[in-house]
Amino acid sequence: MGPPGALRELTLALGAAVAALGSLLFIAVKIYFRGTGTGTGTGTGTGTGTGWGGWWERELRELRDRAPPGDALDWRQVLVLGLDGAGKSSVLHYICSQKARDRIAPTHGFNSAQLFVEGMEMDLLEVGGSQNLRSYWPHYLSEAHVLVFVVDSVDRSRLLTARQELHALLAAEPRLPLVVLANKQDKSDALSTAELQEELALHTLSGQRELFLLPTSATWDSLSTATSVLHVKSLLVTLLSQP
Numbered sequence: 001m002g003p004p005g006a007l008r009e010l011t012l013a014l015g016a017a018v019a020a021l022g023s024l025l026f027i028a029v030k031i032y033f034r035g036t037g038t039g040t041g042t043g044t045g046t047g048t049g050t051g052w053g054g055w056w057e058r059e060l061r062e063l064r065d066r067a068p069p070g071d072a073l074d075w076r077q078v079l080v081l082g083l084d085g086a087g088k089s090s091v092l093h094y095i096c097s098q099k100a101r102d103r104i105a106p107t108h109g110f111n112s113a114q115l116f117v118e119g120m121e122m123d124l125l126e127v128g129g130s131q132n133l134r135s136y137w138p139h140y141l142s143e144a145h146v147l148v149f150v151v152d153s154v155d156r157s158r159l160l161t162a163r164q165e166l167h168a169l170l171a172a173e174p175r176l177p178l179v180v181l182a183n184k185q186d187k188s189d190a191l192s193t194a195e196l197q198e199e200l201a202l203h204t205l206s207g208q209r210e211l212f213l214l215p216t217s218a219t220w221d222s223l224s225t226a227t228s229v230l231h232v233k234s235l236l237v238t239l240l241s242q243p
């Protein structure tokens with residue numbers, strides 16, 4: 001049996017008020033504690049203390065830090081293409097994480113990674129290179145700021161295919177900067193960059209675009225050598241930082 005008439009209404013009103021106050025407190029506490037968490041930001045601010053007076057400042061700062069790409073950082077997209085097995089995923093992995101990896105699984109679609117470097121958000125997008133996926137390649141060109149084309153320097157039997165795919169792709173993009181990676185240079189039977197320049201007929205692609213050909217090895221052991229993929233990272237940063 002519930003409380004009679006006016007008392008029941010008073011009870012309901014009190015219940016609603018307590019619930020509302022509870023939600024407000026919950027929200028405030030949530031925001032406050034979110035603000036005091038250990039973030040991964042790199043700022044060196046002097047801090048605003050841990051009292052209630054500072055929580056909204058932290059909240060504002062968080063919101064600003066979460067602003068969509070392009071507002072705070074320059075957004076750049078790097079499209080990474082090349083035949084299957086050339087080493088695209090390995091290049092992406094070692095550019096972005098520099099952790100040893102026993103095995104890199106074949107890409108059955110897309111693969112992406114993000115780098116925040118020099119005030120820039122660099123999105124690296126790999127589209128798989130098997131024959132059925134190559135027809136999708138052209139759809140991604142318009143968004144790209146640079147194309148990285150990875151070639152297996154040992155796979156002589158498919159060099160002609162790589163060359164044809166690359167030339168067909170770039171026919172409609174005369175200005176898109178191109179970085180060709182002569183990958184797997186750690187292997188003894190790898191073709192040199194001079195040989196690959198010839199085989200891929202890169203001179204006919206230069207024209208109005210910036211074009212680079214780099215010898216690379218996308219392996220853990222090669223990270224500190226002359227063919228390290230970390231040189232690719234430096235080149236991309238320089239290339240994409242240009243106004």
Ligand SMILES: Nc1nc2c(ncn2[C@@H]2O[C@H](COP(=O)(O)OP(=O)(O)O)[C@@H](O)[C@H]2O)c(=O)[nH]1
Binds near residue numbers: 083185216217218
């Ligand atoms: N020796 C050597 N092996 C590589 C290199 N890059 C990739 N690989 C290997 O080649 C295979 C295919 O690499 P993956 O990155 O999956 O190629 P993707 O299909 O183009 O993404 C994997 O077994 C890699 O470990 C390299 O520079 N040197």
Ligand SMILES: [Mg+2]
Binds near residue numbers: 107
């Ligand atoms: Mg892959």
